[in-house]
Amino acid sequence: MASTAKKRGKLEKNHWGYIFIAPFFLTYLIFQVVPLIDTFRYALTDAKAWYMDPEQAYNFVGIDQFKFVVQDQFFKDALWQTPLMWIMGFIPQLGFALLLAAWFTNEKIRVKGQGFFKVVFYMPNIMTAATIGALFLAFIRPNGFIHNFCVAIEYVKNEKYPIISPWFGRGIVAFINFWMWYGQTMIVLIAGILGINPSFFEAASIDGASGFQTFRKITLPLIRPIMLYSLVTSLIGGFQMFDVPNMFAVGDTHAVFGPAVSTIVMYIKRVAYSGTFSVGRACAASVILFAITAVCSLILFWAMRDRDAAKAAKAAKKRAKELAAMEGGNI
Amino acid sequence: MANYSGTVKTVKGGYHARILLVKVIVYIVCILLTIMAIAPFVIMIFNASKSRFEIQQGFLEWTDKITNKTLISLLPSKSFIQNGRYLLTSDALGLPFGRGFLNSALIAFGATILSVYFSALTAYGFAVYRFKLNKLLYGFIMLIQMVPTQVTVISFVEMMNKWGLTNSYIPFILPAIAAPGTVFFLRQYMSSALSLEMVEAGRIDGCSEFGIFNRLVLPILKPGMATMAIFAVVTNWNSYLLPTLLLDKLEMSTVPMLVDKLKGNKYSVEYGAVYWGLSLTAAPLIVFYLALSKYIIAGVALGGVKE
Numbered sequence: 262m263a264s265t266a267k268k269r270g271k272l273e274k275n276h277w278g279y280i281f282i283a284p285f286f287l288t289y290l291i292f293q294v295v296p297l298i299d300t301f302r303y304a305l306t307d308a309k310a311w312y313m314d315p316e317q318a319y320n321f322v323g324i325d326q327f328k329f330v331v332q333d334q335f336f337k338d339a340l341w342q343t344p345l346m347w348i349m350g351f352i353p354q355l356g357f358a359l360l361l362a363a364w365f366t367n368e369k370i371r372v373k374g375q376g377f378f379k380v381v382f383y384m385p386n387i388m389t390a391a392t393i394g395a396l397f398l399a400f401i402r403p404n405g406f407i408h409n410f411c412v413a414i415e416y417v418k419n420e421k422y423p424i425i426s427p428w429f430g431r432g433i434v435a436f437i438n439f440w441m442w443y444g445q446t447m448i449v450l451i452a453g454i455l456g457i458n459p460s461f462f463e464a465a466s467i468d469g470a471s472g473f474q475t476f477r478k479i480t481l482p483l484i485r486p487i488m489l490y491s492l493v494t495s496l497i498g499g500f501q502m503f504d505v506p507n508m509f510a511v512g513d514t515h516a517v518f519g520p521a522v523s524t525i526v527m528y529i530k531r532v533a534y535s536g537t538f539s540v541g542r543a544c545a546a547s548v549i550l551f552a553i554t555a556v557c558s559l560i561l562f563w564a565m566r567d568r569d570a571a572k573a574a575k576a577a578k579k580r581a582k583e584l585a586a587m588e589g590g591n592i
Numbered sequence: 593m594a595n596y597s598g599t600v601k602t603v604k605g606g607y608h609a610r611i612l613l614v615k616v617i618v619y620i621v622c623i624l625l626t627i628m629a630i631a632p633f634v635i636m637i638f639n640a641s642k643s644r645f646e647i648q649q650g651f652l653e654w655t656d657k658i659t660n661k662t663l664i665s666l667l668p669s670k671s672f673i674q675n676g677r678y679l680l681t682s683d684a685l686g687l688p689f690g691r692g693f694l695n696s697a698l699i700a701f702g703a704t705i706l707s708v709y710f711s712a713l714t715a716y717g718f719a720v721y722r723f724k725l726n727k728l729l730y731g732f733i734m735l736i737q738m739v740p741t742q743v744t745v746i747s748f749v750e751m752m753n754k755w756g757l758t759n760s761y762i763p764f765i766l767p768a769i770a771a772p773g774t775v776f777f778l779r780q781y782m783s784s785a786l787s788l789e790m791v792e793a794g795r796i797d798g799c800s801e802f803g804i805f806n807r808l809v810l811p812i813l814k815p816g817m818a819t820m821a822i823f824a825v826v827t828n829w830n831s832y833l834l835p836t837l838l839l840d841k842l843e844m845s846t847v848p849m850l851v852d853k854l855k856g857n858k859y860s861v862e863y864g865a866v867y868w869g870l871s872l873t874a875a876p877l878i879v880f881y882l883a884l885s886k887y888i889i890a891g892v893a894l895g896g897v898k899e
Contacts, residue, residue: 274795274801275723277717278718278720278721279717280717281714281716281721281805282713282714284710284713284714285710285714285770286729286770288710288767288770292748292766292767293739293744293767293770295747296747297739299744299750299751300744300746300747303746303747310750310753311754370611370615372618372622374622376889378625380889381625381629382625383888384630384878387880388874389832389847389848389873389874389877390830390848391832391851392874395851395852395854395866396632396636396870397632399639399863399870400632400635405863406635440628440629445892448889448892452894493738500740501741501742504830504832504833507832508852526742526745529745529746530746530837533746533749540750543746544747547742547744547745550740550742551740554740
C-alpha cells in the first residue's frame, strides 16, 4: 500500500518536469524557431528590410532569390573563400593541437610548465575577435609593424607594399583563426588523451611499441570522437566566420583586401542592410548556408565514424539474420 | 613505465640522448608559440604609448646603417596620456568607451544570469522528472546545438525591428534563457553531482518543487554553473554581429562596436589612439582571464569531452 502511494506521488510530481523545461522551450520557440521559419519564408519572397518597407508589402517570387544569389559573383566568391580560409586555419590548428597534446601527455618527455603553456596558448581565444581583427589590421596596413619590418629588411622599396594581396589577406584571416583556436583544441585533446584507460598504454609499452606507434595505433583511434567533435564545431563556426574578416571589410578606407576576404555571413549582412536592402535575398543565402553546414556535418560524421564499430555492427546484424534464417529453416 | 625505460636503456644506448633532443625541440616550440601568443598584445600596449610619428617610424630598435634612421623601436614612449585623451574626449574621435563598457557589462551579465539560471532549471527538469517526452525533448536539445546561429540572424533582426526593439538590450538578454549547450553541460554535471535521494528528502520535509530546486539543488550546482557563467560572460561580451545590426545610437554601442569605429576612416591616422583603444578593450578580458584561468582551462577541458 505504502509503496503504491509513494509511486503515485512520484507520478503526480513528474508533470513538474514540463513546468521546469517550459521557459527554455518557450524562449527557443519565439527567438529561434520563429526566425528559422521566417528565414525559409522570406527566402521565397522579395521582402525588403523592415525600415525600408514597414507595411511588409512583399510578394511570393518562388525560387528567384535563390537563382539570383547563386549567380551573384559576390556570393560565389564568399562561397569558396569562407571554407578555404577555414580549412587553411584548421589544418595547422589541428596539427599543432595534436602535436602539443601528444607531447604534454607523454610520460617520457614530462614537459614542465604545462599549466603556464596552456594558459598562454588559450589566451587569444578569450579576446574579442573584433579587437584581434582590428589589431592585425593595424599591424599589416601601410606604416604598420609588418610594413616597417619589410622596409627594415629591405624587402619593400619605397612606397610599394606588395604583400597586400588577396592571398595575403586570406592567409592572415586563416592565421588569426589558427592563432585563436589551436590552444582550445589542444586542451580538449589533452583531456581526451588523459581520459584513455592507462592500461592500454601499459600493454603497448610491454609489447615494445615506440612512442609514435603508441600514438598512431592507440591514442589517435581512441580520441577520434573528440577530434570529430572539434572538427564539426570548428566547421560550423568556420562557415559562420564574420568578426575577423569583417574588420578587413569592403567599404571603409582600409578596404585593404577588398572582397578577397568576404565571407557568407558578411554577404548576408550586406545584402540585407545595404544596397537594395533585400531581406529575401539575404534569407535565401542563409538557407544555402544552413544546407551547406548540415550536409558537411553529415559527411564528416559519416567519414569519421568508427569504421571498426560500424563493421562489427554490420557483421552482428548479418549473423543475426543468418541465425534467424537458420531458425526459420529449422522450424 | 619504469620497467620499460629500463629495458630500452639496455637495448638502445642513445635512448637518453634522444629523449633529451625531443625535450629541447618541445621547449623551443613551446617558447616560440608563447612569443607568438603574447607578442601582438605587447606590441599593442607599447604602441598605445607612442605618438603617431613614432609609430610611423617603426617597431624594434633597428638602425638602418645607410640612412641612419631608426626603423623599429620596442620601447614604450611618452604619448600614453595624450593618446588616451585623443581617443576618449577629442572632437575627431571621442568614443564613449566608459558607456561602452557599461553597456557590454549590462548585456553580458544580464544574459549570463538568465542563461545559467534557466539552463540549470531546464537541466534539472530533465534530470529529476520522468515525464513522457523527456528523452525526445532532450534529444532535441542535443540536436539544436548543431544549428548554426547566424542562419536566423536576419529574420531575428527583422522580428525585433517589427516589435520596436531596435536600440534596446532585450534582444541580447532575453533569448539567453534558451542556451542548449549550457543545458547539456549542466545535465551531465547533475548526473554526477546530484542525488535523487536529496530531492526525495526535500519533498518529505514539505518543500515545494521550486523550493527544492532553489534552496537545495542550486547550491550544489554552483561550481558547474560558475564554469558556464564564465564562458557566457565572455561570449556575450564579445558579441559583435547582432549588436551592429540592432543598435545604431553611439551611446548605446557595445565594446566590439566601438572597436569597429576605431578602424574607420577619420580616426585611422592616429595610430597611437587606435592602439590605445584596442588595449582598453583587451585589458579587462586579460585581467578576467588571468584571474580565472584555472577555471577556464578546466572548463574548456570539461566542455570538450562530451561523450
